[in-house]
Amino acid sequence: MINFLHQDFPFFVEYKKALYISLILCSLTFLFVLCTGSIFSQPDQKASSLAFIILFMVFSSQILFRLMIPLFLKGQFSERNWTVGKEIFWMVLEMISGIAFCYVLLLWIWNIPEGLYLENTIKRISTLFVGLQFFTIPLSIYIKRDIVLKEYLQKAKYLNMLLIKKRFDSLVIKNPEVTVKLKSNDESEDVELTISDILFLKGAHNYVEVYFLSDQRVKRILLRSTLKSLFKDLEHLEVFIFCHRSYIVNIQQVTTINGNSRGYKILLKNYGDFIPVSRQKALEFEVAIGKMGI
Numbered sequence: 001m002i003n004f005l006h007q008d009f010p011f012f013v014e015y016k017k018a019l020y021i022s023l024i025l026c027s028l029t030f031l032f033v034l035c036t037g038s039i040f041s042q043p044d045q046k047a048s049s050l051a052f053i054i055l056f057m058v059f060s061s062q063i064l065f066r067l068m069i070p071l072f073l074k075g076q077f078s079e080r081n082w083t084v085g086k087e088i089f090w091m092v093l094e095m096i097s098g099i100a101f102c103y104v105l106l107l108w109i110w111n112i113p114e115g116l117y118l119e120n121t122i123k124r125i126s127t128l129f130v131g132l133q134f135f136t137i138p139l140s141i142y143i144k145r146d147i148v149l150k151e152y153l154q155k156a157k158y159l160n161m162l163l164i165k166k167r168f169d170s171l172v173i174k175n176p177e178v179t180v181k182l183k184s185n186d187e188s189e190d191v192e193l194t195i196s197d198i199l200f201l202k203g204a205h206n207y208v209e210v211y212f213l214s215d216q217r218v219k220r221i222l223l224r225s226t227l228k229s230l231f232k233d234l235e236h237l238e239v240f241i242f243c244h245r246s247y248i249v250n251i252q253q254v255t256t257i258n259g260n261s262r263g264y265k266i267l268l269k270n271y272g273d274f275i276p277v278s279r280q281k282a283l284e285f286e287v288a289i290g291k292m293g294i
Contacts, residue, residue, distance in 0.1 A: 005085030008263070008279050010144040011077060015067055021143055022062035025136050030055040032135070033128070050125070056105055057098035057129055058136070065094050081280065095133060099126045152259025152282075159257045159264075159289050180237065182210060182230055184223045191221055195237060199268045200275060201248040203227040211271065218271050241288050243277040251288050 012018045033051040070077040102125055181192045193212050202209040208223045208230055223230070227248055234240040234248065243249045249266070256267040264277035264285060277285045 007084045009082050009084045009087045010148045011082035018066045022066055025140060026055055026059045029058050029132055029136060053102060053105060053125055054129060057102050060101040061094040061098040064097060065090060091137060095130060098129055149260055152264060156257045156259035156264060180233060182223060182233060184225050189223055198250050199253050199271055200250060201227060201230060203246045213270060216270060241284060243281050243285055247275055249275055
């Protein structure tokens with residue numbers, strides 16, 4: 001459960017994207033309540049009145065939490081560091097604020113007197129508003145992930161063109177005979193490998209799996225160390241980058257770049273499984289591919 005809450009989730013700080021999603025959610029919510037409002041409204045309430053109240057709640061909370069607060073507190077929001085847990089917390093605040101906006105609308109703007117009628121109206125509307133979240137939340141997630149997916153697929157297409165243009169296999173790899181020593185914690189399992197043979201390093205608790213090529217076949221060795229510790233031996237070489245918190249990859253070995261809503265996925269030479277590139281590391285990866293072979 002904890003790991004799920006820390007997974008990446010799209011949050012758009014670009015106001016055009018945020019406004020686009022907010023308008024879609026508001027429009028669909030309004031139409032839904034307009035069609036079904038008679039089921040949820042008080043006997044003397046019109047479906048259109050209920051639809052406008054819900055629209056006001058959704059639009060006000062969306063504007064506040066998706067546009068205004070991120071605009072004035074830019075340092076606290078980042079598209080690359082937003083998580084599922086933060087999104088859930090933010091949606092709960094949206095629901096609370098929506099109910100508060102409803103109270104303000106009914107009591108202060110429409111001048112409905114306090115009493116049982118006001119309480120029953122707010123209870124009905126609040127129940128409907130919370131219930132609508134089970135419709136709007138999955139829809140919001142789908143729209144956001146679809147937008148991010150399209151962006152990464154477009155960028156992946158461009159990066160693949162860079163790989164082809166630079167004739168990756170024959171021209172890019174520099175100094176193929178240069179070696180690097182990877183040291184274990186106790187230095188009893190040190191291994192020396194040619195840079196051009198190393199594919200990637202994968203962290204596994206207190207061990208690191210090192211994948212490399214030998215006679216055009218992928219082999220693996222296990223070192224008692226951490227990725228951060230081994231990266232100290234590699235960071236002076238521009239070809240090695242952290243593409244994910246659990247992976248260090250040799251970008252000279254990248255053959256194919258794909259994308260999804262959580263970042264890029266890459267294939268390496270002679271290795272059949274995709275390696276993830278997280279959203280936090282996407283920009284660094286793009287820069288590294290752009291510089292490759294220069």
